[in-house]
Structures are given as C-alpha cells and as structure tokens.
Amino acid sequence: MTLKTLDGALALLTHFTVRQPTWGVRELAKHSGVHYAVVHRVLATFAANGFLVQDAATGKYSLGLRLFELGQVVRKSFSPDEIVRPVLEKLAAQSGETVFLSWLDGHEGLCVGLVQSQHQLRFSIELGERFPLYAGAHAKAMLAFQNDAFRDEVYRQGMEKMGPHTTLDRDTIEAQLAEVRQHGWAHTREEAAASVAGLALPLWSRDRSAVIGSVAIAGPQQRLGDDAVPRLLEALRDASGRLEDVIGFVR
Template sequence: MLKTLDSALALLTRFTVQEPTWGVRELAKATGIHYAVVHRALATFAASGFLRQDSAGRYSLGLRLFELGQVAHRTFAPSDVVQPALDALAQTSGETVFLSLLDGTDAVCTDMAQSQHQLRFSIESGQRFALVAGAHAKAILAFQSDEFRAGVYQQARLANSAEIEDQLTKVRADGWCHTREEAAATVAGLAVPLWSRDRRNVVGSLGIAGPVQRLEGEAIPRLIEALKKTRETIEPVVGLTS
C-alpha cells in the first residue's frame, strides 16, 4: 500500500510550472509507471479535487491543492526548517555555522548555530558584513554580475581588484569558497552559495567558520560535503526568509 502511495505522490510532483498539464499516456511514459496505475491514480486525485481534467482529457493541479498550499503558507515558518538544519550541521562539523543573505551591497547573518568548542568563531544574528572578505562573503560575491562586483570594490575602496577577482573565478569553478584569516585573525571559513528557487541568482551563503587548524587539509572535503547536504535542506525555503 505504501509503495502504491509513493508512486501516486510521485506523479503529483511531475506537475510543475514548466510542465503544468499531463495526459495519462504521456505521464506513464515519462515516469515508467504502468498506464493503468497512472490512469487510476489521476482519476482518484481528480475525484478528490487534487487534480482537474479538461475536455481533452489532460490533467492539471486542482483547487484542493491550492487550499492546502494556503494553509501551509500561513502556518509554515522557514525557521522550522533552517534552525534544526544549522544545529545539526554545527553538531556534526563541530564549528559555528551561519546563514547569510544578500542585502544591497552587503550581507546579513540571519541564522546561526554556535560551535560547542571553547575556542570558536563567534557571529551574531543580524550582523552585517561587507562582501570582500571571508568565505561567507565571497561565496555570495563570486556569483554576482560584473557591474555589481565593481560597485562593491568601489565602496570598499579597493585600489586593485585583480587578486580578489582571481579568487572569485576559482570560487565559481569550484562551487564553494575556502578562506584563511580574512574576516578575522586565526579564523578560517568554508561556504557554499545559496541560489534562488529559480536558480538564476545567488541570494546568500551557508558558511562554517572556526580556528584555522581545524579547517585545513582532510577536514575540507568532509565539511564541504556536509555544507552541500545541509544546503539541499534549507535552499528551498531560504527565499521565504528574505
């Protein structure tokens, strides 16, 4: 029964902005689910108002899903997803973890979880920072437009931006950033960019920071993978916090 339910729910996830309508045969072919199973599932969803069928026999999302979406919108708090994810990452990494969102030509730390080590990097929610120093900053800046970056350099009064541009080229190629003693002495940082839900813009970053000696060598691949895994959890809702 659960397998049948999983298959039926998987069919619903195929209805997207890019592909809002489906015919039975078309959906069966796309999913590899037998035609009879697809036909029965879509008919059941339509009977309950979760889908609707047009005169050509094609299905689209129904008003019942819209109603449930309104309930979710009114009762869902992004922090219910973000904070537990940050807490878990701080626990597994042993370091301070923080979420930052782009605000104008700066960024702001909106959520964080502290390391349990006595020697640790400290940052406060609401703390604003420039985009020219630190992994958490450069993971954002690297993916902004040339014009935006030039404005940031001018605001920071950088006489020569060539060095930082070389660093940002590497960040774009790698998809993550690692810095040492840029934002604070004896502190290293790792960060990954956070993309908007349409994947067009980087709107923030997810970072880990701690003493240089703990964010070096073999620790880096492990922590980057942990960051990416946590990003998968928080990225879908991060737009709701901005």
C-alpha cells in the same frame, strides 16, 4: 513625499545596526552627511509612527516595536526557524564549528541564521550583523556569482569605508572569485578575522538565475584546513539542499 525623499529617509534608517543600535540626531547627521534639520524631521516622523522610539533622558533614537512586528512577518515568510534551525544545528554538530546562514542585502551580506560552536575558541558573528562581500568564505560564495557592475560597486564601497590611504587588492580577490566559480564553493583563511578559516556554499534563487545567499562553516584555521574540506563539504551540501527546500530555493 517624493520617492527621493522616501529613499533618503529609509537610508537613514539603515544606519541602525546591531553594532550601532542607537543614534542621536546630531551624530547621525554628522555620520550620514545629511543636514541636521532633515535628520531631525525624519527620525521624529519614524518615531511618531512607531518605527523608532526616543529615550526621554538622552534624546537618542532606537528601533521601535513596529519594526519588530514587521520583522516577525519577514521571519515567518523567509525562513521558518523551526525548520531552518535544526538544519543549522545538525551542521554545527557535524562540523564542530560555528554555522551561519547569510542573505545578500544590497551590496552587503546579512547574517540571518546562526548556531555557535561549543568550542571555547570559535569564530564570532552576531545574528543580524552585516558584513562586506569581499572578505571571508561566507561573503565570497555570494560575491563570486554577481555581475561585474555589482562587484565594482562592492569594491568602491569597500575602499570608501577603508579610507583614502587603504586599497583593496582587487586583482587578488577577482582571481579567488574565479576559483569559487570553478569549484562551486569558497574556502578562505584569515580574511574575515585573524586565525579564522571558512567554508561556504552559495544559495541560488528559485530559477537558478542568481545567487542570493550562502551557508557557511567558520572556525580556527587549524581545524578548518585543506584536509577538512572534503569531509565538511559533504555535510555542507546536505545542509544547503535542505535549506534551499525550506526557504524557497531549489538545488
């Protein structure tokens, strides 16, 4: 197997997400633009090795236990839940809002830690959910500190997903990112979802050379207005420091 073939096979695997956990061969081929025969061969190979399982009735594939096993290895080495979760729970209690930890994965964000608000009206995001980097405080806290080429690719992918008749207001986003870099934190309103505001801090690599994650608070904008920022920032900074110590970052 060549590296190009392996790369293509792994790319097909990334289509299995929280929102789309199962795929038939034909629908995945159509969605990915990869030939049916190639998709069929790749999915069958993954299934033979335990990375996927095929439903006997529908013929559709879903993620297998081998990936679950590998996920447990990642979970233990990346963010020990017994330590990370109490930090997120404390921040959720202090803020009264949904709190989540995100990881930069390729040119997208990935929610890897989550504590939901106890309020009936709250921001909704799922553990394991991916999100674009150009909307929301949790995303912009990461995107603001990436280089020009990285941001160019994020915008390109965003416009591709939106379709030919929709464009991103790149100049506005770039101005907002400049403010994030200046302040060191991101505060947004109604970007990731209607009537929702967010406040987030970036998380840096060990050598402080790159931002590779973020920790965020999100909820209704009437509860997360400008007047709430100073109070929440103090709690958010305390949480980010504790998280950095635990998951291999340093302040």
